[in-house]
Amino acid sequence: MKDIKNFIEDVGWPRILIALFLLSLFVLAPFVGVRLDASINDTLVRFGMNGVMVLAMVPMVQSGCGLNFGLPLGIIAGLLGAVTSVELEVTGLTGVLTAMLIASPIAVILGWCYGLLLNKVKGSEMMIATYVGFSSVALMCIMWLVLPYKSPNMVWGYAGKGLRTTISVEAFWQNAISSIGAFRINEFLAFPTGMFLFFLLLCALMSLFMRTRTGTAMTIVGSNPDYARASGVNIDKMRTLSVVLSTWMGAIGIIMYEQCFGFVQLYMGPFYMAFPAVAAILIGGASVKKASIANVIVGTILFQGILTMTPSVINSMIQTDMSEVIRIIVSNGMILYALTRATKVRS
Amino acid sequence: MNNTNKLRMFLIRNAVPIVFLVVSAIAIPISRFSLDYLIQEMLIRLSRNSFLVLSLLVPIMAGMGLNFGMVLGAMAGQLGLIFISDWNIVGLNGMVLAAIIATPLAIFFGWICGVVLNKARGREMVTSYILGFFMNGVYQLAVLYGFGSIVPITNSKLVLSRGYGIRNTINLDNIRRCLDDLIPLEIFGIQIPVATFIVIGFFCLFIVWFRKTKLGQDMRATGQDMPVADSAGIPVLRTRVISIVISTVLACYGQIIFLQNVGTMNTYNSHEQAGVFAIASLLVGGASVSRASILNVFIGVILFHLMFVVSPMAGKYLTGDAQIGEFFRVFVSYGIISLALVLHAWRRHADREIARAQFRGQNADGGTK
Numbered sequence: 153m154k155d156i157k158n159f160i161e162d163v164g165w166p167r168i169l170i171a172l173f174l175l176s177l178f179v180l181a182p183f184v185g186v187r188l189d190a191s192i193n194d195t196l197v198r199f200g201m202n203g204v205m206v207l208a209m210v211p212m213v214q215s216g217c218g219l220n221f222g223l224p225l226g227i228i229a230g231l232l233g234a235v236t237s238v239e240l241e242v243t244g245l246t247g248v249l250t251a252m253l254i255a256s257p258i259a260v261i262l263g264w265c266y267g268l269l270l271n272k273v274k275g276s277e278m279m280i281a282t283y284v285g286f287s288s289v290a291l292m293c294i295m296w297l298v299l300p301y302k303s304p305n306m307v308w309g310y311a312g313k314g315l316r317t318t319i320s321v322e323a324f325w326q327n328a329i330s331s332i333g334a335f336r337i338n339e340f341l342a343f344p345t346g347m348f349l350f351f352l353l354l355c356a357l358m359s360l361f362m363r364t365r366t367g368t369a370m371t372i373v374g375s376n377p378d379y380a381r382a383s384g385v386n387i388d389k390m391r392t393l394s395v396v397l398s399t400w401m402g403a404i405g406i407i408m409y410e411q412c413f414g415f416v417q418l419y420m421g422p423f424y425m426a427f428p429a430v431a432a433i434l435i436g437g438a439s440v441k442k443a444s445i446a447n448v449i450v451g452t453i454l455f456q457g458i459l460t461m462t463p464s465v466i467n468s469m470i471q472t473d474m475s476e477v478i479r480i481i482v483s484n485g486m487i488l489y490a491l492t493r494a495t496k497v498r499s
Numbered sequence: 500m501n502n503t504n505k506l507r508m509f510l511i512r513n514a515v516p517i518v519f520l521v522v523s524a525i526a527i528p529i530s531r532f533s534l535d536y537l538i539q540e541m542l543i544r545l546s547r548n549s550f551l552v553l554s555l556l557v558p559i560m561a562g563m564g565l566n567f568g569m570v571l572g573a574m575a576g577q578l579g580l581i582f583i584s585d586w587n588i589v590g591l592n593g594m595v596l597a598a599i600i601a602t603p604l605a606i607f608f609g610w611i612c613g614v615v616l617n618k619a620r621g622r623e624m625v626t627s628y629i630l631g632f633f634m635n636g637v638y639q640l641a642v643l644y645g646f647g648s649i650v651p652i653t654n655s656k657l658v659l660s661r662g663y664g665i666r667n668t669i670n671l672d673n674i675r676r677c678l679d680d681l682i683p684l685e686i687f688g689i690q691i692p693v694a695t696f697i698v699i700g701f702f703c704l705f706i707v708w709f710r711k712t713k714l715g716q717d718m719r720a721t722g723q724d725m726p727v728a729d730s731a732g733i734p735v736l737r738t739r740v741i742s743i744v745i746s747t748v749l750a751c752y753g754q755i756i757f758l759q760n761v762g763t764m765n766t767y768n769s770h771e772q773a774g775v776f777a778i779a780s781l782l783v784g785g786a787s788v789s790r791a792s793i794l795n796v797f798i799g800v801i802l803f804h805l806m807f808v809v810s811p812m813a814g815k816y817l818t819g820d821a822q823i824g825e826f827f828r829v830f831v832s833y834g835i836i837s838l839a840l841v842l843h844a845w846r847r848h849a850d851r852e853i854a855r856a857q858f859r860g861q862n863a864d865g866g867t868k
Contacts, residue, residue, distance in 0.1 A: 221625075273844035278625040280844060283837035290830035294823055314820075427632075474644065480636030488633050491626045492618040 163437065166489050170435055170454055170482065177461040184468035189341040191461060198456040200330065200347035201412045204354055205405030205429045206436075206452045208398045213433075213443040214362065215394035216374030217270055219487075222281035223426035224289050225266055226402020229259035231292075234407055234416045235315065238324055239303045245332075247325035248411050255403040263399030267392030278440075282426075289423050296418050319416040326414040347412060354401070359445050370394055374441060405429075431455055431483030434490045458482060515839060516785045519802045523809060530812040537808070539689050544804040545797065546679060546695040547760040551753035551777045552796045553702055554746050559791045560715070561742035562722025565778050568612040568627035568743065572750025573770035574638045575605035579751075580674075580758060581646070581665060581766070585654045589673045591681065594759055597674075601751045608634070609747030613740030620725075624788070624840075631774060642766060665766050675762040695756065702749075703793050718742050722789070753777075779803055779832045782839035789843065806831060 160168060181188050205223065212220045233255025242250045266284060270277050297314040301307060306319045320326075332346030361367045372380045373390040380387055406425075410416050433443055436451020463475035510517065527537070551569070558566040579601030583593040612630055619626035646652050647663035657665055679692035709715045717738050720728040729735045754773055758764050781791060783806075784799020807828060814824020 269841065272848060273841055274848055275621070276624070276840065276844040276847075278622065279628070280837065280840050282625065282628065283833060283840060287830060287833040287837045290826060290833050293826040294830065297820065297823055297826070314822075472644065474640075477636055477640045477643065481633065481640065484629055484633035484636060487629045488615070488626065491622060491629060492615060 166486060167435060167437060167454075170458065170486075174454055174457045174461065177458070177465045180469070181461065181465050184465060186464045186468055187340055189338060191464065193341045194460045195453070195457045197330075197344060197347075197412060198460055199452050200344055200351055201409045202405075202428065202432065202456055203351040203448065203452050204408045205402060205425070206432045206448050207351075207354060207358060207445070208401030208405055209429060209433045209438070210358060210362075210443045210445065210448060211370065211394040211397040211401075213438060213441065214374050215370045215391050216377065216441065217391055217394060218278040218281070218440055219430045219433075219490075220281060220395075220398050220402075221278055221426045221430065222266060222285040222288075223398075223402045223429055224285035224422045225262050226259050226399035227406045227422040227425055228288055228292050229262055229399065230255045230403035230406035230410075231416060231418060231422065232258055233403065234321070234410055235301060235306065235319065235418075238306055238319065238321060238416070239301050241303070241324070243324050245325070245328045247321075248328045248407060251325075251407050252404055255407060256400060259400040259403035260396055263396035264392060266399060267395030270395055271388045271391055285426055286423065289420065293419050315418055317417070317419050317421070319418065320414060321410060321416060322414050325411055328411055329408065330412050344412070347408065350408065354404070355445050355448065366390075366393070427483055427487070428455065428459075431486045434486045435482075438490075439493065440490055455483070513785050514842070515783055515835065516798060516802060519783050519806060519835075523802065523805050526806070526809045526813040529816055530809045531816065532809065532812065535687075535689065537805070540808050541801055541805065542689065542691060543760065544808075545800055546692040546699070547757050548777065548780060548800050548804065549699045549796060550702060550756050551750060551773055552780050552800055553699070553706065553793070554749035554753050555777060555781050556706055556791055556793070556796070557709075557718070557742045557746045557749070559786070559789065560710070560722055561718040561739055562725070562789065563616060563739060563742065564624040564627075564788045565781070566627055566743065566746050566750075567624060567631050567774055567778065568609075568616070569746060569750035569777065570631035570770050570774040571608040571612055571634050572605050572747035573754035573773040574634065575601045575608055575747070576751040576754035577758070577764060577766065577770060578604055578642075580671065580755060580764060581642070581652075581657070581669065584669055584671065584673065585652050585657055587654065587673060590677045591674075593674045594677055594755060597755055598752055601755065602748060605748040605751035606744055609744035610740060612747060613743035616743060617736050617739055631771075635771065638770075639767060667766055669764045669766055671758055671762050671764055674759050676760060678756065678759055692760075695760075698756070706793060714738070714741065750777075775832060775836075776803070779835050783835055787839065787843045803832075803835075 181191055209220055233251040236254045237247050237251035273280050301315055306315050308314050308316055329350055330344040330347040334342060334345050336342045369385045370390045373385060373387050377387055432451040432455040433447055435454050436447035438447040459479060462478050463473060466474055554569055555566055579597035582600050583597045588596055615630055616623045616626055643664045646665050647658045652658055659666055678695050681694035684691045684693050717733045720733055721735050721738050725735050780799040780803040783803040784795035786795040810828045811824035814827050815821040
């Protein structure tokens with residue numbers, strides 16, 4: 153009995169409720185005529201699509217910069233990479249890698265500036281990160297219209313300039329990573345091996361990095377800045393590094409997302425993209441001050457599972473699409489829970 | 500020396516409004532709007548938005564930053580308007596009834612918001628922001644699924660064709676401009692919504708009076724320093740909740756005034772825009788996260804909306820593409836909030852570093868090195 157109580161306390165009520173909710177959806181699915189294998193397939197695909205962006209939260213949380221609501225900044229770097237690779241008409245795996253290669257330096261530069269900014273505003277990082285994300289997306293809206301891209305696959309047909317709101321990458325590199333070593337189990341269930349391997353590789357690298365000297369220093373900066381200062385760690389440098397890392401992962405994350413999704417979404421597309429990632433890592437058990445790779449994996453499965461299952465199952469049950477509303481309530485409720493709980497622990 | 504210093508301080512303090520003034524001054528001739536049109540437009544927008552922006556003042560006084568939770572008040576106001584549209588109550592009566600219905604809801608929402616923010620001391624702004632999103636989900640759940648099924652709605656014009664849930668846009672013809680046109684006045688062909696300005700004027704007086712009351716003083720003390728206020732016997736947490744409740748209720752009235760002027764309501768969008776635009780206006784007026792006056796409100800509304808009206812046309816004539824001006828407008832609203840937040844946090848951070856350095860008995864600039 154005591155063990156159960158401890159377990160509940162460790163995991164936290166919201167997480168248990170969400171896990172139970174997801175489980176009941178999976179149990180209900182066959183009864184309301186939703187194919188279980190198709191649902192599992194969708195969950196797996198979406199897990200792979202979104203995993204990297206959730207992983208991007210880890211370094212900044214660990215270094216005490218809070219949840220990275222400024223993820224759109226990294227996403228923009230990724231979009232620039234993706235759009236440029238389409239412009240260059242590179243296809244297949246090379247296409248995706250080119251996109252990542254182009255996105256990386258942009259993400260590093262943007263992340264570095266963003267990190268310097270966040271160092272100046274210690275204590276209110278999250279609010280400012282949100283608005284840095286928003287304003288950069290709005291600025292890029294103008295840039296997408298103005299930048300000199302010429303490829304007829306991407307610009308508006310009649311004007312001959314200005315990028316379209318959604319650009320298909322199907323002819324270039326859709327599923328270029330997902331399809332590596334992918335195999336089908338049956339008609340509805342396929343396993344995107346390549347995407348998972350890539351995600352796990354990044355997870356492993358991140359986990360290794362967190363164990364290195366620099367990674368440990370980063371964690372110390374987050375958990376006890378005074379101690380870090382006393383042991384000679386350069387706080388600002390560590391924080392900037394974590395922000396650069398997070399922004400870069402955001403860029404890689406969105407390219408992973410696009411290669412699976414098949415479309416590049418520009419303009420207001422990335423506007424709210426930080427919120428699902430933030431919600432996912434929090435559902436996985438992270439707090440505003442602490443996050444681990446396990447949190448990322450558990451959280452992404454739970455959150456994306458709910459996003460996949462609610463439309464199909466609830467739709468079949470009550471003939472209405474409530475998934476959007478449920479998504480808003482669950483994701484923001486989770487963020488709210490994390491924000492209000494962290495102070496309680498501190499005081 | 501002292502004078503140049505003062506000038507520099509003035510410029511730094513008012514950097515945001517000055518930048519706005521300069522940009523507008525350049526953009527107005529380019530946009531080719533007539534002066535008459537602009538004055539009329541500014542008057543309308545002043546009457547429409549001032550009340551919403553004024554509702555932000557009280558929480559700033561209590562040191563809780565910009566109340567992004569004012570969205571909750573706007574939601575309450577819209578719920579009130581949905582009911583009076585359903586019952587088809589016309590004119591000023593309808594408006595007042597909407598306010599009466601919405602008040603208890605707004606108080607309740609405000610109380611929730613206050614309690615939540617008390618649990619997240621030190622990060623009120625981001626929490627109230629997320630709370631706005633969260634309550635938006637709850638609002639959608641109620642209005643999209645509850646109204647017409649659990650809550651009875653008789654007017655079929657309001658309900659979606661599937662039988663429940665409110666339509667995306669509601670026509671508020673029955674209360675359209677009822678407050679604005681209560682006392683008609685026209686000078687040189689420019690209509691002035693006198694009654695609305697009287698309401699706003701009363702509200703400004705209320706704020707001035709409120710600052711002098713015991714509660715107002717308590718709030719200012721709480722805003723200055725919570726532990727000190729606490730040891731002085733001020734019920735800090737309660738005071739903070741009250742400040743948020745007041746702000747939410749006022750935002751609710753503000754939204755009703757706003758919508759009676761606009762005349763149509765986007766059931767699922769109007770409240771979200773209210774928050775962003777009100778906060779951007781206040782910051783453009785030279786207010787900061789910790790200091791805002793009534794003057795900031797009016798300057799802010801005029802400057803922000805001047806930009807808002809002028810920039811799409813200016814952008815169109817400059818670049819030949821109307822869309823760029825449109826996006827520029829969005830960029831400005833978000834950019835200005837980021838800029839103001841960064842400036843404020845920056846200053847606070849610098850103050851803290853200086854204080855810390857002095858505490859350690861070093862030079863003020865020896866901070867982190």
